[in-house]
Structures are given as C-alpha cells and as structure tokens.
Amino acid sequence: MARMNRDVYAAIFLLVFTGVMFWASFDIREPDYGVLPPSVWPRVILGVLGLLSFVFLVHALRQDPDAIERADGEPTTLGGWIAYWRNPIVCFILFTGYLTLIPLIGMLSAGILFVFSLLTALGGWQPRQLFLHACIAGVAVGGMWSIFTFGLNVLLPTGEWTGF
Amino acid sequence: MIIENVGLAFGEILNVTTLMLMLVGVAAGLIAGAIPGFTIAMAVVLTLPFTFSMPATQGLATMIAVLVGGLSGGLMAGILTGIPGTPSSVATTFDGFPMARGGKPGLALGLGVWSSFFGGIISAVLLVTLAPQLAKVGLEFQPWDFFMLVMFALTITASLSGKHLIKGLIAGALGLFVRTVGEDEAVGMPRFDFGSEMLLSGFDFIAVLIGLFAFSQLLNDVRDPVLARKSLSEKGTIQARIEHWAAVKEIMGRKLLLLRSSLIGTFTGILPGAGGSVANILAYDQARKASKEPERFGKGTPEGIIAPESSNNATEGGALIILMALGIPGDVTAAVMLGALLIHDIIPSPTFIAEEPVLAYSIFISFFLANFIMLGMQSGMLRVFILVTKIRMYMLASVILGFCGIGVFALNNVDTDLWTLLWFGILGFIMRHFGFPLAPMILGVVLGNYAELNLSRAMAITTDISPFFTRPWSLFFMIIAVFSAMFPWFQAVRGKSKWTLFYLPAACFALTLPLAMMAVQNDSLPRGVIAVIVAAFGAYTLWKRAKGGWKLDAYDGHDLKEG
Numbered sequence: 001m002a003r004m005n006r007d008v009y010a011a012i013f014l015l016v017f018t019g020v021m022f023w024a025s026f027d028i029r030e031p032d033y034g035v036l037p038p039s040v041w042p043r044v045i046l047g048v049l050g051l052l053s054f055v056f057l058v059h060a061l062r063q064d065p066d067a068i069e070r071a072d073g074e075p076t077t078l079g080g081w082i083a084y085w086r087n088p089i090v091c092f093i094l095f096t097g098y099l100t101l102i103p104l105i106g107m108l109s110a111g112i113l114f115v116f117s118l119l120t121a122l123g124g125w126q127p128r129q130l131f132l133h134a135c136i137a138g139v140a141v142g143g144m145w146s147i148f149t150f151g152l153n154v155l156l157p158t159g160e161w162t163g164f
Numbered sequence: 165m166i167i168e169n170v171g172l173a174f175g176e177i178l179n180v181t182t183l184m185l186m187l188v189g190v191a192a193g194l195i196a197g198a199i200p201g202f203t204i205a206m207a208v209v210l211t212l213p214f215t216f217s218m219p220a221t222q223g224l225a226t227m228i229a230v231l232v233g234g235l236s237g238g239l240m241a242g243i244l245t246g247i248p249g250t251p252s253s254v255a256t257t258f259d260g261f262p263m264a265r266g267g268k269p270g271l272a273l274g275l276g277v278w279s280s281f282f283g284g285i286i287s288a289v290l291l292v293t294l295a296p297q298l299a300k301v302g303l304e305f306q307p308w309d310f311f312m313l314v315m316f317a318l319t320i321t322a323s324l325s326g327k328h329l330i331k332g333l334i335a336g337a338l339g340l341f342v343r344t345v346g347e348d349e350a351v352g353m354p355r356f357d358f359g360s361e362m363l364l365s366g367f368d369f370i371a372v373l374i375g376l377f378a379f380s381q382l383l384n385d386v387r388d389p390v391l392a393r394k395s396l397s398e399k400g401t402i403q404a405r406i407e408h409w410a411a412v413k414e415i416m417g418r419k420l421l422l423l424r425s426s427l428i429g430t431f432t433g434i435l436p437g438a439g440g441s442v443a444n445i446l447a448y449d450q451a452r453k454a455s456k457e458p459e460r461f462g463k464g465t466p467e468g469i470i471a472p473e474s475s476n477n478a479t480e481g482g483a484l485i486i487l488m489a490l491g492i493p494g495d496v497t498a499a500v501m502l503g504a505l506l507i508h509d510i511i512p513s514p515t516f517i518a519e520e521p522v523l524a525y526s527i528f529i530s531f532f533l534a535n536f537i538m539l540g541m542q543s544g545m546l547r548v549f550i551l552v553t554k555i556r557m558y559m560l561a562s563v564i565l566g567f568c569g570i571g572v573f574a575l576n577n578v579d580t581d582l583w584t585l586l587w588f589g590i591l592g593f594i595m596r597h598f599g600f601p602l603a604p605m606i607l608g609v610v611l612g613n614y615a616e617l618n619l620s621r622a623m624a625i626t627t628d629i630s631p632f633f634t635r636p637w638s639l640f641f642m643i644i645a646v647f648s649a650m651f652p653w654f655q656a657v658r659g660k661s662k663w664t665l666f667y668l669p670a671a672c673f674a675l676t677l678p679l680a681m682m683a684v685q686n687d688s689l690p691r692g693v694i695a696v697i698v699a700a701f702g703a704y705t706l707w708k709r710a711k712g713g714w715k716l717d718a719y720d721g722h723d724l725k726e727g
Contacts, residue, residue: 010598014334021341021356028355035627036620038353042344049337056330087392088383088593091565092586098569099582107570115566122392122558140563144570152217154574 007060014053022046090121106159111141166521173525176221177533185222186530189229190537191545196230197237198249198549199560204234204440205496206378210564212370212504213571220508220523225530227504231497232284232534235440235477236542239276240549243469244269247553252440252476255448259461259468266464274411275469277542279422282415283474284535286426287433287481291488292528295517298489302514304686305490307621309637314615316641317436317492320648322604324435324442329652331600339608340615342367349613350620362580369609370503371572371584376602376609377496379568379585380592382561392558406543414466421451421467422474429475433482436607439495440476447475477535484531487512488524492611496603499610507575636685640678647671659716665709672702 025046028039075084082089098114105113116137123129148154158164176182189211196207211230215223238253243260256276263272305313318340322332345356346366357364386392415422425447432443451471452461461468483494484501491512493499505512510520517524572585592602622631632638650667658664676699683692 006598024356024358029353031351031353033351036350036623038348038351038355041348041616041619042341042355045337045340045344049334049341052330052334052337056334059330085387087386087389091383091386091561092590095565095569095586095589099579099586102579102582107573111566111569114569115562118562118565119559122386122389122562123556124393136559136563137566141566141570144567147214148570148574152214152574154217155577156570156573157579 005060005063007063008057011053011057011060015050015057018046018050018053022050087122091118094118094121102157102159104160105162106164107156108141108145108164109159109162111145112137115141169521170525170529172522173221173529176219176522176526177225177529182222182225185218185226186229186534186537187541189226190233190534190541193230193233193235194237194240194538194541194545195233195548195552197234197239197253198241198552199555202249202560203377203381204231204238204250204252205500206381207231207234208497208500209374209378210567210571212374212500212507213574215504216507216575220505220510221526223504223508224501224523224527225534227501228527228530229534229537231480231501232477232531232538233541235284235480236277236280236473236538237549238476239280239469239473240273240542240546241553243272243276244549245553250440252444252479253472254441255444255472256469256476258448258472259464259466262462263464263466263469268407268464270405270407271410271414271466272464272469273542273546274407275414275466276473277406277539278408278411278415279425279470279473280477281535281539282422283426283429283477284481284538285532286423286474287430287478288528288531288535290430290478291481291485291531295485295488295524295528298485299514299517302490305514305637306631306635307618307625308631308635309641310618311615311622312632312638312641312645313490313492314611314618316645316648317611318604318607319645320436320651321607322601323648323651328599329649331598332604333649335595335600335602336604336608339605339610340612342372342605342609343369343612344616349617362583365578365580367584367588368576368581370507370575371581372588372609373500373503373606374568374572375585375588376592376595376606379565379589380596380602382564383589383593384596385557386561392561393556395554395556406546408543415470418467418470421454421470424454425451425471425475426478429478430482430485432475433479433484433494434486435482436486436492436494439483439497440479443475443479444472447471481531484527488516488527490514491516491614493607496606499606502610636678636681639681640675643671643674643678647674662714662716665714665716666706669702669706669709672698672705676702 022043025039025042028037028042030037030039075081094114094117097117098110101110101113104110116133119133119136120130123133145156149156177186192211193204193207196202197204207230208227211227215226218226234250235252238249239256239260241247241249242253242257243264246257246261248254248257260272260276263269318336319333322336323329343366345363347354347364354364428447428450429440429443432446433439448461448468448471451467452458455461455465455467457465479495480497483498486492486494487498487502491502491514493502502512510516510523568585569582572581573579575581595602595605632642647667647670654664654667676695679691679695679698682688683695
C-alpha cells in the first residue's frame, strides 16, 4: 500500500471509466448506411485513453509517493480535508442550490441570492460585510441581468413562484 | 477585389457601435489582465456570451479587443506590484519591477506599453501577409491531412502544457471523448446517452469551456480562505506617469531585439498549445543570451521588459494566423475565438479567407485597431489598474461565478448548459488538483468533431488507411507529432543523455521525406529547396556534434508551462 498515491488512484479511476465507456460503446446502434460506424471513433479514443491510463498507472506505481507534488498544508485526514477544501465545496453546494432555485424564483432572484450567499460564506458575515455583500450582489447580478434582458434581448428564466 | 473587401471590412468595423464595443473590450481586457489570477483566456471566454447576439464581425472585434487588452493589462500589475497579472507577463516582472522600484516606474511602464504595441503591430502585419499564404497551402489538405493536423495540435499542446506528457495526452483524449457524447454528426446516432435527454443533446462546448477553464480557475483562486479575503495586491508603486517619449527612444535603440522578440512571439503563437506564457519566457531567455551584458538582467534592464512584452503581444497574431488559415486554434483563447465563429455558423478552414473575405479582413483590421486603442487607454486607465488590484479575490470570484450562470444560459437558452457548466467546473478543478493540464482537453473538446468528421470523410473516400502514411502533409504532421511527443523527454535529459544529440538531426532527416514528396508531387521547386535545406541543416548539426566528439553540452533550460 506504500506505493498508493493520488496518481495511482487517478489512473485506476481512468481505467475503470474507460472500461465502462468501452462497454457502453456496444450499445451504440450501427446504421446500415455510412462508411464509418458511429462507434468506431469513440472506441479509438477509448482505446488510446485506456493505453495511456495503463502507462500512467505503471508510471505512478513506480514513482516514489513523496515525489508526488502536494500543495502546502494539504491534509491527510477527512476532517482536515474538508476544512482544506471548504471554499470550493461551499461554491459547489451553493451553485447547485442556485441551479435548483432558478426554475422556482427566476434567474435574477436566484442569482442575487447565490452571489450574496457565496460572498458571505467566503468573506464573513459581520453586519457591515452583509450590507456590502448585498449591495455587490444586487448591483452585479442586477446589472448583468439587465444587460442580457434589455440590451441583448435574451429571455432569461423566470420563476414559477415569483413570476420574474 | 481585395480593395473592395478591405473597404467593406472597414465599413463593418468603423461604426460607432463597433468602436464603442472595442473600447469597452480593450478596457475590460486591460482590467482583467491586471488582476492576478484572472487569465486572458478567462476574460475572452467570459466575453463570449455577450457577443452571441451581435453580428459576427462585431462580436469578433469585441473579443479581439478583450484579447489585445488582456495581453497588455498584465504588465501594469507586474511592473507596479511585482505580481504578474497574467502568466504572459511573468518575465516582464523580472526587470519591470526592479526598474519601478529603482525609481523609474514611468519608464518601465512606457517600455511595457510601447513594446506591447510594437509587438502587436508586427504580428498584425505578419497575420495579414502570412494567413492568406498559409491558407493557400491549406487548400492542398485532404481529410487525412486535416485529421493528422488535429492529432499534431493535440500532441504538441500536451507536450508543451505541463511537466507530464502522459497527463497532457490523457487530457487531450478526454477532451476528444467529451465531444462524442450525444448524437454523432455524421449519421445522427445517439452515443453514451444512457437514456438521458441531457446527454443525448451532447455537451455545449462553450459551456464546457467556461466550466473547465473559468469556473475551475475561480474555485482554485478562492481555495485558500485567508488569501481569498486578502486584496490581490497590497504592495507596489502607486504613483507613476508613463514616460512615452523616453520609452520609444529606448525601444528604437533596440530594433533588432524588438523584431526578434516579436518574431519569437508570432511563431510561438502559430505553434498549437504554446501561447504568451511560453513566448515571454523564451523571448526573455533569448534576449539574455544575446545580450552583451547578461548580468544586468533581473536588475531592471530595458531589454528585460522589451523582449517579453513584445513577444507576448505578438503571440495572438500567430495564433490567429493558424486559426484563420487552417481552422486550428493555436491556444485556448484562439479556441474560444473559434467557438465564437462556430456560434455564428462560420467554420474556419483554408477556404475561410476566400469565402468570408469581409469577415477575415475585419479580423485583421480589428487586430490593428485594438492595438492602437490599447496604446491610448493604457495611460488613461493607470489608476483603475491599481484600484483593481485592491479587490478581494472572493468578491471577484463570487460575482464572476454569478455571471457565468447568466452568460452560459444565454448561449442556448437551455438550463442543461448550466449543469454542464457545474459538472465541468468540478471536473476541471479536480484535474487541476491532480496536475492534468487543461489546454489539451480544451483543444480536444473544440477539435473533437472536426477530427471525427475528417476521419469519416477519409473513410468515405477509401477504407484503405495507407494515405495517412503516404500523403505528404499527413506524414509531415505525423512526424512532427511524434517528435513533439518526445520533446518533454528530450528536454528532461538534454545535456545528460547521448541520444539527445541525435534528436534534432533525426527530426530534420525525417521531415525531409514528406517535404521531398511534396516537391515531387506538386512539381514545386521551393519545397524541394526547403527539403534540401532541412536535410543539410540536419547533416550539419550531426557533423558539428561528431566533430565535437559527441560531447554533451550543459543546458541552462527553462520550464514551459500552461498559461
């Protein structure tokens, strides 16, 4: 297990992914027309990807685990890992929430709420900061929404609940 | 005919709306370039949604303006604060910051601004003269050649974009695979849809680009909670006035350096995968090697600013040459430009300049004009650059993430693109963390359909695969793909291993074969002469090394990294 490093995990993931996709390529229907069947090109890519992943795995297994570049302070425990990656995780969760809310409250409201929440989650929630974040979110998203809606005539999604 | 087309192109560009958009574009590019951690590619990617509803000429002029502004904006932050705004300005800080701290910030800024301008103009001249000629050569290409050109573009991008070639190649293959999801373009059969409507329609490649590049970059920028809350720059010289006249005098005294660096930039830009981030280091390195006083480099010498700044602005002219002549993007920003053209149903190919002359000349004119606008705006916006570097990264990232949502939705008015943005944002972030370069993946995504279509066309002509090896251009691209794949290995052991002595001669001899085939097949004397010159150069290099007793020379190299 001493040889296990993050490159080994990445290579194993890539090999599994390639295998699953290669298997899925047999579900592609072959039409009676056309010279190049639609499954050939993906299989060529997956073949190359599989080969490269295998070479990558061999290379990663031969590599000294200490030689793998790690960012300073990167943790090894689950708690430390969550703390280390807190900000990106928060971004992902809030963006997922944003996408879920768009059909319900519309892009303008969901956008303002998302930017405000993200600013507050990343920057802090002192009363003064809350006010500043609300202003930034309102002006930035409101401005952008106005440019697209009125300037570029793009129909941005309206909310089922709010109607705008 | 040409004059008529140029006149029409001028008419398209020289109207109030387009000029205003270009002014805004240059300003936005300058500001984006000044922000450390905000790359030019990201600025251009984020501009794309705005250009969707514009006519093609206007949209491209705006994006070119952002691009030219972005290339120049990085130097301000680099010179005044010591933190390069973009990877293209890394080498500028080596001498720009010491010169500014040494009491000459105005001269340092002037040298940067005017070198950028001259570099941009030299590459614009090369763009106008070389692109149509290269396009004529491109007319000889058949599907086998185009397919192999894409393979070469992916291989060289993988080899130049990071330390690990294998990771770059995997990223390129993943990019190609992403484009196979959904209905195939040739016969319309669903692939890898797993019963999902979203997967059946495939991934919009602009949403993929924004997710992979912009979204993941922003997450990377806010990863550290302490740095995310800090101002982007809290140090640096705030008071400065650009010394235009003194700077122009300094540059005019070093015309050869300016020309050489601009040529390095242009030809680095032509090479797929190698952008301004590579060119500025290469030009700086060459300037230092050619200087009579190399010890002055790093202490605030004008050459140390002129070389990187002229070269990084010249790269985009090079990238546009290959994009407009062959339809192959030279770097990530050119890939986005290709996306902009595709949005407007314009497919760049060797016939692009002949079929869309007004649009082609509009691109040339925009590139020239953007450089002049950039020159005028740099002085006026100096204070804005300083203010911009005071913004806290978390504020910038939050606002841009919000904008990404609106911008991506506006592309096709479908919410599935927003989910594509999120998934590819996560994928890009993980790939960055695991050390996979994103540039090959982005090129793979952009060129995936193009490669498949050409493979399909080749197979429709004949199921025999021998033309891949017997057609001169296909063989030519295959050989340089093989040698570019070996390049990281060569670079790693250069000066340490005997076989590296044979790398260059072997490449020359190998390339002689397709060049000679071209000469014979086309009855072309110039190509025959080129083949002889290449072979002679290979033989000379071999002879020189044999004469030197096959001794290994110490190599003081530099790293080539993704921008």
